Amino acid sequence: MKILIIGLGLIGSSLAQAIKKGHPNYYLIGSDTNQASLKYAQSSSLVDETTTDFTTSAPRADVIILATPVQVIITDLQILAQLPLKPQVLITDVGSTKQQIMQAAQAVQKRGFTFIGGHPMAGSHRSGVAAGSVQLLENAFYFLVPEAASSRAVSQLKNLLCATHNQWLVVDSRQHDRIVGQISHLPHIMAAALVNQAQTELQDFPLGLKIAAGGFKSTTRIASSDPQMWTDILLTNNHLLITQLQDYIQKLIQIKKALQNQEPLEIKAFFTKARNTRQQLTKNPNKDFCLTLTITDGPEAIKNIVDILFSANLNLINIHISPIKQDNTSHLQLSFNNQTNLSKATNLLKAAGYQILGSD
Known part of the structure; x- marks a missing residue:
């Protein structure tokens, strides 16, 4: 073919x-x-x-x-x-x-x-x-x-x-454009606007943007994307984005009014709703297909484990390593996309001599 x-x-x-x-x-x-x-x-x-x-x-x-x-x-x-x-x-x-x-x-x-x-x-x-x-x-x-x-x-x-x-x-095509407009295209506009606004606001303070901490950098990371590419993307999704932009502007106006009127309950509700929604995004959908094991030798051990799993064509979703303890050991958590892969990985790593602390 x-x-x-x-x-x-x-x-x-x-x-x-x-x-x-x-x-x-x-x-x-x-x-x-x-x-x-x-x-x-x-x-x-x-x-x-x-x-x-x-x-x-x-x-x-x-x-x-x-x-x-x-x-x-x-x-x-x-x-x-x-x-x-x-x-x-x-x-x-x-x-x-x-x-x-x-x-x-x-x-x-x-x-x-x-x-x-x-x-x-x-x-x-x-x-x-x-x-x-x-x-x-x-x-x-x-x-x-x-x-x-x-x-x-x-x-x-x-x-x-x-x-x-x-x-x-x-x-369908409209569903697609609505979804990516909200979670991808609109955030790119917001990130670019925030960077441009910060540059204007801090232009008389040379160190302003240079001392930007993690929060600002994380929020605006996508503002470094290719300008021509994003011009093309936005112009081919302009009708939906105009509506989404207007809705976003209304939310900014609401928080602006809450600040003007000194309304702490409104402000707290604004951040509480956002926090609760955001926390749902960070929940691990593979938490039921994880195993934890003890490792030593840090990077070398991780490489050996990944090689074992790769050789067996197992689909590894995520890796999390805990800080190294005083006895030079640490815990490695591996996440898989289904129970079958979890069981295969558990058996393979046990056979290779690794100590499995938990598997669920």
Whole structure:
């Protein structure tokens, strides 16, 4: 099977690695306008063939993955609609918004080609082809917007990306854009606005931003994202974002009034509601599939344990290590996505001589 990946950035590179891992016999073609990215992809065996012009390779592909910015995806769909593609070709994308992409996809669907919208909710502070990793997508939520696609096509795509070990979520395009608008797009606007406001407010105090502590840095970390990419994303989700922005502004006005009127109960309720909701996000959904063991030798022991689990193809969700005690030991907690993997891991680590303190 021939797979064409258009765009070898962070996500495109990660998907290439996942496909190679899950289907080593598949033939991967990487397309990008950046020659350095293509050179790296081929020298690192991420792909089997490279091209700067996907129109020459698309007719040979059984699956086409559009892993470029949203506006480029929309343009490329129009181009694909004019090409002599294979009748059974499956086309998908990884765009951060879906309504405009699904509308643009009608051009290929009218030709009888299958299109499934997609969006892996994964990212990194790094970018580019060298930053890609199979682990980037592990346990990440991966939206699928099949709409006119068959269940067989959806199964085909899931099988193609089986090595990502992600969590699939099937939604329609409006549901998708509403969700990511609220939890991703709006926070990016808020972070950028806060940084810009702080820069203006503190411009007469040179050390102002330099002494920013963890809270400010954590809240505004995403403000360092690519400006052009986020311009494209916001403009393709503008209608929903306008409504969400207005709702957010109203909440700011409410807390402003509470401050003006010296209303401690209103202010406390504001923070209490937020704290309770936020705490729900940090609850470990895998708490029933954890094991705890005693380790010595720190990093070396952790590496050995991970190697054991990796060799058994066990899906490790999370690792937590306690501070080292006076006897040079510490506790390592491992989380898994189901009871079967937990039981297998427990047996393997016991057989390797590790002391299991608890497993539930």
